[in-house]
Amino acid sequence: MARRLEGKLVIATHNLGKLAEMRELLQHFGVDGVSARELNLPEPEETGETFVANAELKAxxxxxxxxxxxxADDSGLCVEALEGAPGIYSARWAGPSRDFAVAxxxxxxALLNVGARPPFKAHFVCILSLAFPDGETRSFEGKVFGELVFPPRGSLVFGYDPIFLPEGLTKTFGEMSLEEKHSIPSDGSPGLSHRARAFQAFARACVDNT
Known part of the structure; x- marks a missing residue:
């Protein structure tokens, strides 16, 4: 039987935007957490070569x-015409100041440099890793496919959201509220965002009240 989550949970991120999204999704499943920033935990260097490796080392x-x-969450934008870039380096494309307008x-x-033409196919990936103090770790994946639009659209300017248009929709993630972006259907069908989908997989395996 899979190990279930009990008691307090640390949300292993120092990114305030990601923390807000993760807290909202955890509350959907009745789970509360304290952030690594609030506990003054150091932020480890992301030395992994995959989303899974980075999520696991942070957790x-x-x-x-x-x-x-x-x-912990490791996530990023993968652009087809850029051979999957920025991928695991999505945050690093924003530079030391984490300026995603720059990214x-x-x-x-980069799309202009390779001569790409619309539609610019892309997808978001989210890996959630749950680690216990004894070292046991489990990871869960969520993906959402779509295309990139320029200029950016929307006032929710977290990460690459204003340039990502999910497949079959007319709003970018940047034009959605957090509630819209992370909506999880009550019938158990996939959530809208990559992070919502990863949280669904995590909750099914590790949270008792799902």
């Missing part, structure tokens, strides 16, 4: 530092 570091179960411009320029 394990937080679980060991707090002696509590910890949930979005870099994506647009």
């Amino acid at each position: 394990r570091a937080a679980a060991a530092g707090a002696n509590l179960p910890a949930l 979005r411009k870099k994506v647009e320029q």
